[in-house]
Each structure stands twice: as C-alpha cells, then as structure tokens.
Amino acid sequence: MIEANRISKSFEGKLILDDISAKFHKGKTNLIIGSSGTGKSVFLKNLVGLVQPDEGEVLYDGRNFTHSDKTTKADIRREIGMLFQGGALFDSKNVEQNIMFPLDVLTDMPLDEKQDRVNYCLERVGLVDSNKKMPSEISGGMKKRVGIARAIVNNSKYLFCDEPNSGLDPQTSIVIDNLIYDITEELDITTIVVTHDMNSVMEIGENIVFLYKGKKLWEGNNENIFDCDCKELEDFIFANKLMRAVKKNRG
Template identity: 85%
Template sequence: MIEVNRLSKSFDDKNILNDISAQFYQGKTNLIIGSSGTGKSVFLKNIVGLIEPDEGEVLFDGRKFTRADENVKADIRREIGMLFQGGALFDSKNVEQNIMFPLDVLTDMPKGEKLDRVNHCLERVGMAGINTKMPSEISGGMKKRVGIARAIVNDSKYLFCDEPNSGLDPQTSIRIDNLIHDITEELNITTIVVTHDMNSVMEIGDSIVFLYKGKKLWEGNNDSIFDSDCEELQDFIFANKLMRAVKKNRG
C-alpha cells in the first residue's frame, strides 16, 4: 500500500496541490482522475519522488519515502515500475534491449537470466518473439505493451502509469486497461494510473481519487462514482460522456 499524507506543492507561489491525503491499495488498480491541468501528473511525480513536496509525506508499505535518506529511496525506487505516456522507449535500442535496461542498471543478474526474464515479460504482455524489433517498427499499442513489460521486468512491487491510453484508439485502450488490471491482480502489486478517460474509470477503477484544482474532492470506486453528490465530479463525468456521444454521432 502507498499512503499520501497531507501533501502540498506550489510553483512560483502558485498552489498546485493542496493538502491531499489518499491511500492506494495493493492488488487494486488505483486511479487518479480529473481534467487536464488539475494537478494529476504533479501529484504522481510527488509520489514517485521526481518532485519534492513542500509539505506532507509519502509512505511505501509503511516506509517513509519523502525526505528519506538516499539508501532508503534507492531501495524503494528499485521496486518501482513506470509506464510513461508515449511508452518512452529508447529509439536506438530494440525491444529486448529496452526491456532489459532496468535489469542492466539495477541488477548484476547474469545475461542469460536477464534474457529469460525479458522473454517471460514479453510473453505476459502478448508480445513474444518481437525481441529484435525497433520501436519505429511497432504500433502505438505495441509500444505501450513493451513499456508495461519493461515496467514489471524487475519484479516491481509498485506500478505507475501516466495516461497509458494517450494516443490510442478505443479498442486498443481497452486492451491496455485490461492488461494493467490483470497484471495488478496477478502479481498483487500496487498500481496507480493517472487518467482522464472515463472508459478506464468504468473498466478498471477499483479505487479512484478525483482531483479538482489541486484538491481531492472525492474518492470511491467505479460502482459508486455515479452516485456521488460532488458537482465537480458529475461535471467531469458528464463532459466525458458528452464528448464520446459527439464523436460517435460525427462518426
């Protein structure tokens, strides 16, 4: 479990995050949702330590991460896997080399063992046999799958996904959502997904935190989200549903 206690962050006297507390559960797909510019990505970066909060703390299974000494931070970072918006694969490395990269940097594992691990993760995401493909040779959805394989190759305990469906068509987005959800349950890891996609919310939202203008206004799950009396949340849901209806009618 990841705990966030009273976290706040400002840039140039502009308050971005305001006194946010939340819990993200092991074995669950935990979502951070909200409109663009509401602080979701900044919140995620504070949790993983890319940004230091002005106030508050983050704990990984009871271990204080915020302002911890470098040895503690290094131990926790070895347990973190990241899936970035565009997949963030190295263009100059093939698929196998991309997935193996965390093992090269963080472990002294023998090469054969690394390769076994890479192949296992490729098989798990449905991409077996594409080891020598370059990122330029695979589709956007395949890049996301390779990104997931790289994120879990080091037996990660924590998986962070920043807008995993960005740039994907609806059908591919559903596949990526289901893959993230299945891997979370199968490996019993703590997964946090930043998204503004209501399809993702309804498909995999085991636990949901809604941010609005840097504040947490609601938390719950996909079974209770439509029953919320939070006006801002209902506006967010309605805007997403309306946009999908407009696109459908135009199509």
C-alpha cells in the same frame, strides 16, 4: 500500500496541490482522475519522488519515502516501475533491449537470466517473438505493451501508469486497461494510474481519487461513482460522455 499524507505543493507562489491525503491499495488498480491542469501529474511526481512536496509525506508500505535517507530512497525506487504517457522507448534499441534496460542499470543479473526475464515479460504482455523489432516497426498499442513489460521486468512492487491510453483507439485502450488490471491482480502489486478517460474508470477503477483544482474532492470506486454527491465530479463525467459522443458522430 502507498499512502499520501497531506501533500501540498506550490510552484512560483501558485498552489498546485492543496493538502491531499489518499491511500493506494496493494493488488488493486488505483486511479487518479480529473480534467487537464487539475494537478494529477504533479501529484504523481510527488508520489514517485520526482518532485519534493512542500508539506506532507509519502509512505511506501510504511517506509517514509519523502523524508528518508538516500539509501532507503534508492531501495524504494528500485521497486518502482513506470509506464510513461508516450511509451518513452529508446528509438535506437530494439524491444528486447528496451525491456532489459532496467535490469542492465539496476541489477548484476547474468545475461541468460536477463534474457529469461525479458522473454517472460514479453509473453505476459502478448508479444512473444517481438524481441528484435524496433520501436518504429510496432504500433502504438504494442509500444504501450513493451512499456508495461519494461515496467515489470524488475519484479516491481509498485507500478505507475501516466495516461496509458493516450493516443490509442478505444478498442486498444480496453486491451491496455485489461492488461494493467490483470497484471496488478496476478503480481499483487500496487498500481496507480493517472487518467482522464472515463472508459478506464469504468473498466478498472477499483479505487478512485478525483482531483479538482489541486484538491481531492472525492474518493470511491467504479461501482459508486455515479452515486456521488459531488457536482465537480458529475461535470467531469458528463464532459467525458459528451466528448465521446462528439467523436463518435465525427467518426
């Protein structure tokens, strides 16, 4: 479990996150949702330690990540896997080398064990025999799969996904959502997904935190989200439905 306790953050005098508390559960797909500019990415950066909160703390299974020493922070960071919005693959490295990169940096694992681990992760994301392909030779959806494989190659306990469906078509987005869901359940890890996609919310939203103008206004799941008593969330849901309808008509 990851816990955020009363997180606040300002930049140049502007309050971006305002006293946010939330719990993200192990073995569940935990979503942070909200429209653009509402603080989702800044909240994510506070959770993973890329940004230090002005107030509050983040706990990883009871370990205080925010106020811990360098050794404890390094230990926790080694347990974190990240799937970045654009995939963030190294263009000069092939698929195998991209996935192996965390093992090269963070472990002393022998090469044959690294190879076995890479092959397992490739199989898990449905990319068997793609080892030697370059990022320029694969589709956007495949790049996201490689990104997921890289994020879990180090036996991560915590998986963070920043807009995993960005730039993908609806069908591929569903595939990526289901892959994230299945891996979370299978490996029993704590997964946090930042998204503004209502399709993802309805597909995998087991625990959902809704942010609006830097505040947490609602928390629930995909089974009770339409019964919420929150006008801002209702507007967010409606805007997503309207956008999908416009795109469908244009298509």
